[in-house]
Amino acid sequence: MSRRILKVASLLMVMTLAALIARHTALGQAAKAPAPAPPPAKTSASAPASPKPWVAPKTAWGDPDLQGWFSNLSENGTPLERPDQFAGRKLEDIKGEELLAIKAAAQQRTVESFAGPLHAPEDWWQKDLNMVKGTQAWLVVDPPDGKIPPITAEARARTAARNEARRGHGPADSWEDRSLYDRCITRGLPGSMMPVIYGNSYQILQTKTYVAIRYEMIHETRIIPLDGGPHASPKVRTYMGDPRGHWDGDTLVVETTNFRDEEAFRNADGATLKLTERFTRVGPKTVKWAVTVEDPHTWTKPWTFAMPLTMDDTQPVLEYACHEGNLGLRDILLGARAEEKKAAEAAAAKTSK
């Protein structure tokens, strides 16, 4: 019984890796090879009768109630920045059939990227993948052109130094050449909030003094104090950072600092990076999530991206024993050593001839 779970977990791990690749591929392709844009959808002539105004629910102690299980699966594959095909257009104008066509193409690309001799059973995640419900053509909402502001000279030098440090390493000389996600350590922030092809369940729990967000993928729990206390000492740096929250009207504002450099978003400076998240319940099933990214050591000005989180009671957070079943990482390293051995043997055979 338990061994079977281990096997399942290791298969899931392999899929995680594949999901990562797919995500990056999808992002890259969306920017490079856009599908021809169909004409904008006609607006429906008959507007639906206005329903009763929806009132955002409150907790027993009067805070806006964000609690429940969430998934952002349908935002999977949405590129962060505005693809060039939409130059000059506004995010809110890409909708209807045009948006549907983009999303359907992204879904097809994701599924196709898994075709090949080595993959998990075909009905594991494919039938649940529902990118066509995606609501945005890209995620950056500020600046309005959908492009991340230029990085500073310091950030360029930092990235170059990090690349230089990696030079001469193969893709799997050791586990340290793999991502923290492959290693089941963390997806960091905002990584933990971003969709992948499966395991996109989140749970928000609230008390008067704390908000907790549980992530199924890599089982992490963020506990956000609302007591107005100061951030931890700059000497305490973690992958998920040090969050502090407060209510701004109906919006939960969470400021996170004290990041470790290794997982700081987009090669930012972990010591100065600040992420400000805003969670607002905008509908019976929807929480709007927006993140302002600030780091004067990395970007010339702050920028913001956003996506909706969809409440879904059918997708509770389950235990994802990522590290415990991480045979995928062992297999990657085993594979790399086997290839080296094969290459060495081939070279030896050649010289002996």
Add this chain to the structure above:
Amino acid sequence: MKKRTLIVFAAALAIGAGCLVTPLAAQRGTPYRGPRTPDGHPDLSGIWQAFSTANWDLEDHSPSPPQVYQMGARGATPGGQSVVEGGDIPYKPAALETRKKNFANRLALDPEVKCYMPGIPRATYMPFPFQILQTPTHVLMAYEFASSDRVVNMGKPVEAAVDTWMGTANGRWDGETLVVDNTGFNDMTWFDRAGNFHSDALHVVERFTLTDADHIQYEATIEDPQTFTRPWKISMPLYRRVEKNIRLTDFKCVEYSEELLYGDLRKKPSK
């Protein structure tokens, strides 16, 4: 004169009443009644930690040297008293043999060394703090060690869908006590560093009772007919971490276990 008599009489009455009331209440064991959550239940929320040697060995044990000499005194085991009711764990004979083998190979076999999720009850008495957050429908217990957590379902009990490391937890209130019934465990966690173990038939019923503002009396009844001759119970106090600036700090120990787990697969420098 009259006034003084009255005062003396009143004082005598007060003392008498005090003598009557206080000991009676103590005798009856009137439970501590602390602050309530908005829905009227005892408020267990806070950051808690056990301070005992239970994570080294649930049973009575002498101090012992480190298994890796480089660790020196830092890696030694402190001696301590059993947290098991009656002292010893009632193993079946074959299971006791397994436990002895586990103990002999504990550095290689203890899941804690590999940074695996500790399971229940061990998560409670790891030498790390954990935090309780209470809502009317869920009680979250987030553990610093290995970023493990669990949510106790306070609604209609659910059956465990699959076996997991942290189990499936259903909770209810028994007066001032939070009772958590845990099932659906795999057989891969241990109870301590001494090789005390269980099968996937494990069933754990925990009781969390506030005894004053800063202490929880913790009990866990452990049932596993494949491993033990009868159910047995551990108990210990949990202490509130009262430091003003106390927070859980991510302890992502995976990276501390990788050399151990994958070191044999590191690329060897070419000769």
